[in-house]
Amino acid sequence: MYPHERSLVKRFAGQPFALVGVNSDKDRNKIRQVVKDKSITWRSFWNGSKGMRGPISLHWNIKGWPTVYLLDAKGxxxxxxxxxERLDDAIERLVGEAQRTKRAP
Amino acid sequence: MKRASCLAIGLLTCASLAAPQGEETEQAPATAKGLYKAYEAEFRLAYDAWRRPWLAARRRGDTKAATALEKQDPTGSFLPRFAAAAARYAGTEDAVPFLLWTLTHARYGRGDPSKPLATLIAAHIKSKQLERLPIVLALRVTREGADRTKALELQARIAAKNPHPEIATNALYWRSWIISETPGNAGEHKRAVADLKKALAIAGGQMPARCRSLLFEFEHLQIGMTAPEIEAEDIDGQVFRLTDYRGKVVMLSFWGDW
Known part of the structure; x- marks a missing residue:
């Protein structure tokens, strides 16, 4: 997954797009090292020491990992x-929509 | 998809084998319970012995060996034995565990799940042993492409007819779960919300937390709804918010370094 995420961040750099993670690793030190080693540039919420059973994923009723939600510029x-395989197209459409709305008077 | 079905085997097997192990006996056990334990212990031994090399083959990426091993899965040879036992105890509570076993294990084109299912519904819908039937029905829809409409109808029937609250709430939960996991219409969503509220009003045991989470998903996490706020620490301990990104398209990715 990382290479695809990296390419998305690169592709939409300078456009109204952000990749935000919710990380489910129990060990915060370990994940900090991974972020460093694998040059992960996007920011992640930490789901806490309960890992995949942490508060954010419970609240969002996450049943499988990874799970991706796409939010438009209005949230x-x-x-x-x-x-x-449909991620790039979906993001592109939403980014285009955000740019059109921004330009509109 | 391959991985998902492998997990499905694991999940269903662990859960259905959760009953305590029976003692080894030489002659056939006299009671239905004893027979079920003995069959299950025997199946577990055979299945584990088969599964280890199969998993190893998959792990080293040897698709050819894995496919060859798949044909030797011992489940198929146990299905007729469990079915025969179900027939032997037909019409009594003793048949229920055998029927559930055959229903749970008749998959990947092996065996016929429709017969044990029909019997469970026709003859045992009030049984206190149906706790797992709702989850089995739900997973059959998402993992095996079983008839969704029929599954929804059966779950509703279990919820209405079974007098045991934990089974009725299971049926309400898993009925709603099917609707959330598969494309459904507005009417179905409304019904799911009502069912989950009903389940929460009855519930006991493990279900309330799951019902509440699913209800939250129906009421706040649908396409077209404003995403709920997240305010939490990042991996370095700095608090930030999802709404910090308003004005930008956000790809929110639940991930881990597995």
């Missing part, structure tokens, strides 16, 4: 569990 949920 509205537009896609859930997007298939990896």
């Amino acid at each position: 509205v949920i537009r896609h859930k569990n997007v298939a990896t």
